[in-house]
Ligand SMILES: [Zn+2]
């Protein structure tokens with residue numbers, strides 16, 4: 001089979017790999033949908049390719065794609081019926097840890113101290129017709145959800161859901177969401193479904209128009225308007241109860257801190273870069289809480305999927321580009337690199 005490989009420096013290739021065979025505790029999935037996420041863009045751009053993320057050792061070419069969704073095609077000899085059956089519709093929680101520590105046992109293998117595997121970054125991912133994973137990484141895909149929505153839940157949308165859950169967002173509050181890429185757009189849509197009022201910020205009018213479609217009450221183009229006074233204007237001069245950075249841009253992060261109201265919470269979600277703040281003025285004097293949120297657990301992934309079903313959320317609306325062939329990888333990532341569109345997905 002052939003899979004998409006990030007070579008670094010905005011280059012990618014479709015390379016030949018052997019067809020995967022499951023070990024005892026593994027399954028092979030036939031990939032039906034493989035989403036494109038912000039972290040993929042980082043690996044695509046970086047000089048070192050996937051190794052640049054610092055998630056673990058990377059040796060040799062690896063198949064990209066960490067939003068896998070498909071059906072179980074082959075099951076290893078020690079996998080029980082309850083874990084996986086051929087034909088089962090599944091998502092993948094794209095991490096593997098030791099399996100026995102407190103983090104692994106609570107569904108957070110990405111926090112395992114014994115070393116982790118990140119599929120699509122340190123092991124073969126889903127931009128290929130087949131993918132091999134431990135049966136323990138599988139999360140069932142509800143019948144009501146399409147494979148593409150399952151792919152989104154497997155990273156971008158699940159990440160947005162988990163951060164909103166952790167800050168405890170409710171229908172009483174206003175949240176300002178900086179960056180309307182795949183994670184930010186999903187956060188806008190989910191925050192609305194949780195009842196909150198949403199101020200969506202980005203530097204792309206195309207993305208802001210999408211955010212509006214997904215339910216944003218107010219949109220602000222932070223290239224044209226200073227975001228801090230714009231948010232203050234919308235919140236009676238108080239600032240928003242919650243702000244969330246999905247942009248990873250240091251200026252946007254600082255603006256998020258400064259537009260959070262007294263006693264409010266800032267959620268940091270975007271990967272990479274830095275944040276410099278005046279601790280007394282920006283944080284202490286306003287009793288702010290800073291919360292860092294990295295992806296989600298297996299349990300929260302399943303919960304996110306169920307939330308989308310139960311609220312009939314049109315989660316597929318985050319997608320603006322669908323590719324039916326892996327040899328469109330170059331075209332797909334070139335467009336994503338412009339950061340002026342919604343989410344992309346390979347439908348195989
Ligand atoms: Zn562990």
Ligand SMILES: [Zn+2]
Pocket residue numbers: 037038039040066155156
């Ligand atoms: Zn991701």
